[in-house]
Amino acid sequence: MSKDKFVKKSLWVMLFIILGKIFAIIRDALVAAKFGATYTADIYNFSIGIVYLLTTVSYGLTTTFIPLNTNHISNYDREKRNKFVHNVINSYSIFTILITIIMMFLSRYIVITFGGGFTNNIENFNISVKVIRIMLLSLIFISLQSVITGVLQSHNEFYEPAAMSLVSNLVFIIYLVFFTEKYGIYGFAFATVISFLAQLIINLPKYKSLEYGYKPYINLKDSELIKMVSLMMPVIISTSLIQLNNFINRAFAANIYEGAVTTLDLSNKLNTLAYEVFAIGIAMVIYPTLAKYAVGEDLYQYKKALLKGINVIFIIMIPAAVAISILRVPLTTLLFKRGAFDERAVNLTSNALLFYAPAMIAYGLRDILNKAFYSINDTKSPMINSFIGIIINIILNVFLVKLMGVSGLTLATSISSTIITVVMLLKLHKKLKGINIIYILKSFLKILFAAAVMGVIIFIINNRIIMFLGMNMMGSLISLVACLIVGSLSYFLIIYVLRIEEILYIINLVKVRVNKN
Numbered sequence: 001m002s003k004d005k006f007v008k009k010s011l012w013v014m015l016f017i018i019l020g021k022i023f024a025i026i027r028d029a030l031v032a033a034k035f036g037a038t039y040t041a042d043i044y045n046f047s048i049g050i051v052y053l054l055t056t057v058s059y060g061l062t063t064t065f066i067p068l069n070t071n072h073i074s075n076y077d078r079e080k081r082n083k084f085v086h087n088v089i090n091s092y093s094i095f096t097i098l099i100t101i102i103m104m105f106l107s108r109y110i111v112i113t114f115g116g117g118f119t120n121n122i123e124n125f126n127i128s129v130k131v132i133r134i135m136l137l138s139l140i141f142i143s144l145q146s147v148i149t150g151v152l153q154s155h156n157e158f159y160e161p162a163a164m165s166l167v168s169n170l171v172f173i174i175y176l177v178f179f180t181e182k183y184g185i186y187g188f189a190f191a192t193v194i195s196f197l198a199q200l201i202i203n204l205p206k207y208k209s210l211e212y213g214y215k216p217y218i219n220l221k222d223s224e225l226i227k228m229v230s231l232m233m234p235v236i237i238s239t240s241l242i243q244l245n246n247f248i249n250r251a252f253a254a255n256i257y258e259g260a261v262t263t264l265d266l267s268n269k270l271n272t273l274a275y276e277v278f279a280i281g282i283a284m285v286i287y288p289t290l291a292k293y294a295v296g297e298d299l300y301q302y303k304k305a306l307l308k309g310i311n312v313i314f315i316i317m318i319p320a321a322v323a324i325s326i327l328r329v330p331l332t333t334l335l336f337k338r339g340a341f342d343e344r345a346v347n348l349t350s351n352a353l354l355f356y357a358p359a360m361i362a363y364g365l366r367d368i369l370n371k372a373f374y375s376i377n378d379t380k381s382p383m384i385n386s387f388i389g390i391i392i393n394i395i396l397n398v399f400l401v402k403l404m405g406v407s408g409l410t411l412a413t414s415i416s417s418t419i420i421t422v423v424m425l426l427k428l429h430k431k432l433k434g435i436n437i438i439y440i441l442k443s444f445l446k447i448l449f450a451a452a453v454m455g456v457i458i459f460i461i462n463n464r465i466i467m468f469l470g471m472n473m474m475g476s477l478i479s480l481v482a483c484l485i486v487g488s489l490s491y492f493l494i495i496y497v498l499r500i501e502e503i504l505y506i507i508n509l510v511k512v513r514v515n516k517n
Contacts, residue, residue, distance in 0.1 A: 061147065061150070061232055063374050100137070161284065238387075279368075290306065373428065382424070
């Protein structure tokens, strides 16, 4: 993919993700208003965490499927390509149905083992079990969606996969506005299932236009399927460990105080705002490109694309982490302080958010590095690093949760994710016999300096506005808007002066478009 196409596709993908994130913010605000920081909200967050943990299999499938299908597109005819896709769809669907049935039977023991805080009350326990069983129905739609989005991305079709969040959050919003009072938490669990079905549906028209269709073909002995499964296992383990880490954090939080799981979850959602909008979009677009260069053994272009992805991640995630750290209180107030979500909940969430911020940068870089390893068929290295990360995180949790409560859990996550991301970068540098670490470090320091100056500016602006207007909805809104405008202008001016390559390219691209018009 050319540099021009990479930037344009990335921007469109980010736009769809931004719209989805706006809907997600509305959804979270409605959830906070309807359920607050209570056991009802904790039960939902705990249950959806189990679903996300199980979806790591689907993530592993999509990740390993894309390079293999890219190879089929390049080297085989349509019939062989379609046969491979149909085999994956049918085999994986049967596997998912079996897993769903097994997990439904084990749901009571899952709550007993990991949801200690819910076993103290028989009503909360029974609700947890029922909600988990309902949400597990989502897995079949997730499994189908994972293959179909993999097909689309291997053809460099990113818009429908990027729009999935927008569609699913629209389902949530409709339920929360119109049906919560009548159907409560059980209805919300069913809405979750419908939201995943909606994600599948929006990908089907593009899938059909690529002429894949569907046939009930299964061959478990197919060499390509066996190869995919062998590559999948380390990816599944790696991603499962990341989700398991989040799940363990929730288990620690469930034993701190009522609403601690929700505090942890909301602080994580705020922390990953920029990550989910930008980093995931960039990783989505760059992965097929890395896979293409890896298949063609073009190491020069591969490294060039990788460096471009890393730099773009730094340009976005470093200032975002600084800004969210400084503006955490007005951000939490504006988004969630209403209904059952009171001043206490705002303070707990914003305090936890402060220590989450460094993890945002690590998450973004980790995703790019993972894709780099996967594209060269090394799925074991990310798995080993994830395993090391979860051990570090659990050890830190044990000590920090006693000192800092939920904030200790978020600090532990930041420390562990930073350590394993640096280790991964150095390992990839060694594996590829050099990826220009000096260039990456120089770019990082330049961007960090620009973000620090921006941080000082928005800190002063925020304090002045809050001093005059108070920490209320209006004061928070005005502060955030003012800081966004002034902070962004100051930041981009500094990195332009510092001659960051990717910013210079985007500015020149905009100039060309303007001159054409």
